[in-house]
Amino acid sequence: MNKRPLLLLTMGDVNGVGPEILAAVLARPETRQCCRPVVIGCAAVLEKAREQFPACPPPAALSDPAEALAAEDAVPVIDAGYPAPPVKPGVLDPAAGRCAAEWVQYAVRLLMADKADGMVTCPINKACLHRAGYPWAGHTDRIAEMTGAPDYRMCLFTETMRVVHNTAHLSLRDALDAVRMPRILASIRIGHDALLRMGFKTPRIAVAGLNPHAGEDGAFGREESDEIRPAVEAACREAIAASGPWPPDTLFGRMRDGESDMVIAMYHDQGHIPMKLIAMDEGVNVTLGIPIVRTSADHGTAFDIAWQGRARPASLQAAIAFAARLAGWREKRNAS
Amino acid sequence: MNKRPLLLLTMGDVNGVGPEILAAVLARPETRQCCRPVVIGCAAVLEKAREQFPACPPPAALSDPAEALAAEDAVPVIDAGYPAPPVKPGVLDPAAGRCAAEWVQYAVRLLMADKADGMVTCPINKACLHRAGYPWAGHTDRIAEMTGAPDYRMCLFTETMRVVHNTAHLSLRDALDAVRMPRILASIRIGHDALLRMGFKTPRIAVAGLNPHAGEDGAFGREESDEIRPAVEAACREAIAASGPWPPDTLFGRMRDGESDMVIAMYHDQGHIPMKLIAMDEGVNVTLGIPIVRTSADHGTAFDIAWQGRARPASLQAAIAFAARLAGWREKRNAS
Numbered sequence: 001m002n003k004r005p006l007l008l009l010t011m012g013d014v015n016g017v018g019p020e021i022l023a024a025v026l027a028r029p030e031t032r033q034c035c036r037p038v039v040i041g042c043a044a045v046l047e048k049a050r051e052q053f054p055a056c057p058p059p060a061a062l063s064d065p066a067e068a069l070a071a072e073d074a075v076p077v078i079d080a081g082y083p084a085p086p087v088k089p090g091v092l093d094p095a096a097g098r099c100a101a102e103w104v105q106y107a108v109r110l111l112m113a114d115k116a117d118g119m120v121t122c123p124i125n126k127a128c129l130h131r132a133g134y135p136w137a138g139h140t141d142r143i144a145e146m147t148g149a150p151d152y153r154m155c156l157f158t159e160t161m162r163v164v165h166n167t168a169h170l171s172l173r174d175a176l177d178a179v180r181m182p183r184i185l186a187s188i189r190i191g192h193d194a195l196l197r198m199g200f201k202t203p204r205i206a207v208a209g210l211n212p213h214a215g216e217d218g219a220f221g222r223e224e225s226d227e228i229r230p231a232v233e234a235a236c237r238e239a240i241a242a243s244g245p246w247p248p249d250t251l252f253g254r255m256r257d258g259e260s261d262m263v264i265a266m267y268h269d270q271g272h273i274p275m276k277l278i279a280m281d282e283g284v285n286v287t288l289g290i291p292i293v294r295t296s297a298d299h300g301t302a303f304d305i306a307w308q309g310r311a312r313p314a315s316l317q318a319a320i321a322f323a324a325r326l327a328g329w330r331e332k333r334n335a336s
Numbered sequence: 337m338n339k340r341p342l343l344l345l346t347m348g349d350v351n352g353v354g355p356e357i358l359a360a361v362l363a364r365p366e367t368r369q370c371c372r373p374v375v376i377g378c379a380a381v382l383e384k385a386r387e388q389f390p391a392c393p394p395p396a397a398l399s400d401p402a403e404a405l406a407a408e409d410a411v412p413v414i415d416a417g418y419p420a421p422p423v424k425p426g427v428l429d430p431a432a433g434r435c436a437a438e439w440v441q442y443a444v445r446l447l448m449a450d451k452a453d454g455m456v457t458c459p460i461n462k463a464c465l466h467r468a469g470y471p472w473a474g475h476t477d478r479i480a481e482m483t484g485a486p487d488y489r490m491c492l493f494t495e496t497m498r499v500v501h502n503t504a505h506l507s508l509r510d511a512l513d514a515v516r517m518p519r520i521l522a523s524i525r526i527g528h529d530a531l532l533r534m535g536f537k538t539p540r541i542a543v544a545g546l547n548p549h550a551g552e553d554g555a556f557g558r559e560e561s562d563e564i565r566p567a568v569e570a571a572c573r574e575a576i577a578a579s580g581p582w583p584p585d586t587l588f589g590r591m592r593d594g595e596s597d598m599v600i601a602m603y604h605d606q607g608h609i610p611m612k613l614i615a616m617d618e619g620v621n622v623t624l625g626i627p628i629v630r631t632s633a634d635h636g637t638a639f640d641i642a643w644q645g646r647a648r649p650a651s652l653q654a655a656i657a658f659a660a661r662l663a664g665w666r667e668k669r670n671a672s
Contacts, residue, residue, distance in 0.1 A: 171547045171557030173512055211507045212604035221507030249608035256613075268548035272585035273609050277592075 004036050005117035005293075005327035006065060007320060008107040011041025012122030013100045014084045015091050016301025017311035019049040022122060024313035025320060026075050027055035034324040038065045038116065040103045042084035043077040052309045065116050080106035089307035097128035104139060108146045111292040118293030118327035120319045123301045137169065140287055143294055152289040153190050156271060156298065157322055158279040161255050162262040163271035164191040164288065175267035179210050179223050184231035187264050190289045192240045195261055197326055206251055206260035207232050207244030208270060214247045228266075252278075281314040284322050293327045295319040340372050341453035341663035342401060343656060344443040347377025348458030349436045350420045351427050352637025353647035355385040358458060360649035361656060362411050363391035370660040374401045374452065376439045378420035379413040388645050401452050416442035425643035433464035440475060444482045447628040454629030454663035456655045459637040473505065476623050479630055488625040489526050492607060492634065493658055494615040497591050498598040499607035500527040500624065511603035515546050515559045520567035523600050526625045528576045531597055533662055542587055542596035543568050543580030544606060550583045564602075588614075617650040620658050629663045631655040 012018030022039060023046060025031050039046060043059040050056045060074035067076065082102045085095040107119045121139055129136055136142040144152040154168035166187045167175045188205055195203030207228060208214075211221030218225055228245040235242035244264075246254075252274035255263050265271030275283055285296040297316040305311055348354030358375060359382060361367050375382060379395040386392045396410035403412065418438045421431040443455045457475055465472055472478040480488040490504035502523045503511045524541055531539030543564060544550075547557030554561055564581040571578035580600075582590075588610035591599055601607030611619055621632040633652040641647055 169548055169552075169556055171551070171559075172508075173557065176509055176512070212505055212608070215507070216505075220505055221509065223507075248605045249612045252609065253613050269584045270605065270609065272548070273588065273606065274613050276585045277589050277610050277613060 003328075004034065005324050007035040007037055007323050007327065008065070008110060008116050008119040009037055009039050009041075009320070010103045010107050010119065010121045011039060011045065011084075011100070013125050013128060013301045014042060014045045014087050014096050015089055015093055016123055016125060016303055016306050017299075018122030018301070019045050019087075020052055020307060020309065021297065021311050021313040021316045022046065023049035023053040023056040024311075025317045026057065027053040028317070031317070031320060034321055035327075037075065037320070038062075039075055039077040040080060040107045041077060042079050042099070045084050045087060046075065046077055048087060065110060078106070079103075087307070090303040092125060092128045092131070092303070094128060094132040097125065097130075097132035097134065100124045101129055101132060101134040101136070101142075104142065105146065108143055108292070112147060118295070118323040120316070120323045121294070121296040122316065123297060123299060125301045125303070139296065140168075143287065143292075144290055147290045147292055149290040151186065152287050153187055154268075155191070155194070155286040155288050156275040156279075157284045157286050158275070158282050158318070160258075161252070161275065161278065162191070162195070163265050163275055164262065165265050165268055165271050168268050170268070172267060172269075176210070176223075179227055179266050181227045181231045181234070184228055184264065184266075185234050186289075188231060188235040188240060188242050189238070191262050191264060192235070192242075194286070194288050194326070199325075200261055202241050203262060204260045205235070205240060205242045205262050205264060206246055206255065207242055207264040208248045208251050208266055209245035210248075210266045212247075212249075214245045281312055282318050283315060284319040286322060286326075293323050295323040295326070339664075340370065341660050343371040343373055343659050343663065344401070344446060344452050344455040345373050345375050345377075345656070346439045346443050346455065346457045347375060347381065347420075347436070349461050349464060349637045350378060350381045350432050351424050351429055352459055352461060352639055352642050354458030354637070355381050355423075356388055356643060356645065357633065357647050357649040357652045358382065359385035359389040359392040360647075361653045362393065363389040364653070367653070367656055370657055371663075373411065373656070374398075375411055375413040376416060376443045377413060378415050378435070381420050381423060382411065382413055384423060401446060414442070415439075423643070426639040428461060428464045428467070428639070430464060430468040433461065433468035433470065436460045437465055437468060437470040437472070437478075440478065441482065444479055444628070448483060454631070454659040456652070456659045457630070457632040458652065459633060459635060461637045461639070475632065476504075479623065479628075480626055483626045483628055485626040487522065488623050489523055490604075491527070491530070491622040491624050492611040493620045493622050494611070494618050494654070496594075497588070497611065497614065498527070498531070499601050499611055500598060501601050501604055501607050504604050506604070508603060508605075512546070512559075515563055515602050517563045517567045517570070520564055520600065520602075521570050522625075524567060524571040524576060524578050525574070527598050527600060528571075528578075530622070530624050530662070535661075536597055538577050539598060540596045541571070541576060541578045541598050541600060542582055542591065543578055543600045544584045544587050544602055545581035546584075546602045548583075548585075550581045617648055618654050619651060620655040622658060622662075629659055631659040631662070
């Protein structure tokens, strides 16, 4: 049983949907079958969320994840010295923002100290973080910064479709400027590495074009010939099964039909539009290119429905399963 | 029965899938229930395509669409003086390209002379047209040019989802430069007008943002505040139920769920990626902003499967139904 990876689940903003989706997934046996979960958050808040999900084991407040093994019939919870303020559903409370931020930083520090195998994050509220004095662009930027890996990639994964984004939270104009051969090649390599970790023997990576019809032989746009194709060719020389650039408007349907294992998207919405359309609930946000395993539920705090029992835990459930899969590889590597 | 609009169906490249999908849809009773079809193409080729679809009535070669009324038990076909060369499935034959081009031009001339109510185009091959000496960027540009309406919009429609593209076959960089308030307002007006024609009383038009998360209040990109929002506000002042700019990555799912009747997309792939993913077979290409009704099957000549009985006629069938609906309005307007 010790083969199951130890995953840190950060509770996120306690006034959002984080605590209830955590309780919902912890109530399911498959969660403990794939990992040893440790919640980084507040035990009292999880206890409150259990009212909706009584099948969730009771929380056991710990101070070190190593104690988690002793707590098989309870959910280990570590607050890292930051107990949550009283829950006020849907309210933007800087005190809650501070806890959410500190819990994330604590999880990253544990991972960098090799005390856990991966982390899965519940949603935070950016405005709330800012008011609490944490001027992060988001979770991901801060995590990348703490791990010393600023050149990360934001990815969306489902069971059958996987997208690596060449850029994420940039204006479309700035994203165009980042459609450059070295960056695209790095995106391909990062995606290829993740697929190998997930057990693919020869992952097939389809690289999207940037322009309509992938530029139609240069009729509208030169990025395909000047930047994307050279990156694909360089990847192929590294024995990566990369192909493209492909017309963006049929590429995602072709991946759905099984023609490829992953798409490299040239900008945020090129990947987000199809993935959100197909997998609104099951999509998982995966951060690649950092030295730790990190996945995330692919939605926000949803303050408007928080603590009403309406939030769907499917994305968090899938995020935990993906983290376990990626972290399992990590354990194997360390053992060898 | 005379209320049914008279639709001109251009046969396209005879070496592609056009003839067989035409025969397939003409074999279905619903085609004649919604319109009076007149094929602009070659009777001998349609006769050959009928071998796969014997329920298609036999072709009757005419020289004027006015004769079509007399031919209820046959399919009227006009070749406009351009009989097709021998069919060579999948072969790029300039002689076939020439016919395809001339048939389209003949149909436009008939429509501009008010001798028919709308046209539906089967696919042509651009390279084939070029070799035949017709240097068109495509069907649509030529049709727009002939009707004196260069500022058209390329749209994709399904039964429940409709997208107007602010620009179509431009590089993404050039498309960004066209994200300007007057052009966006024109896109909204053109879309609104089409929905009124289709019978919507108060069409709900959702305008997409350009940047990730619609720019997140200016954090990445100013087009939302500087160009798109002013266009939406101007449209609202004209009593159009427009809203936005909305985050692009959830907008299409929301339209699918019934929250809006139409999306105004800021560039080709923003609309094409979701529409092709959801409606690969039923999507219809509609040209708006021109003074005639024109729809098109939303696929190419598919030379690789031509004349094998494998082409799916769903898109052409839907294109005919949409053209009939749009042209029906036109008839009502002329009668009033």
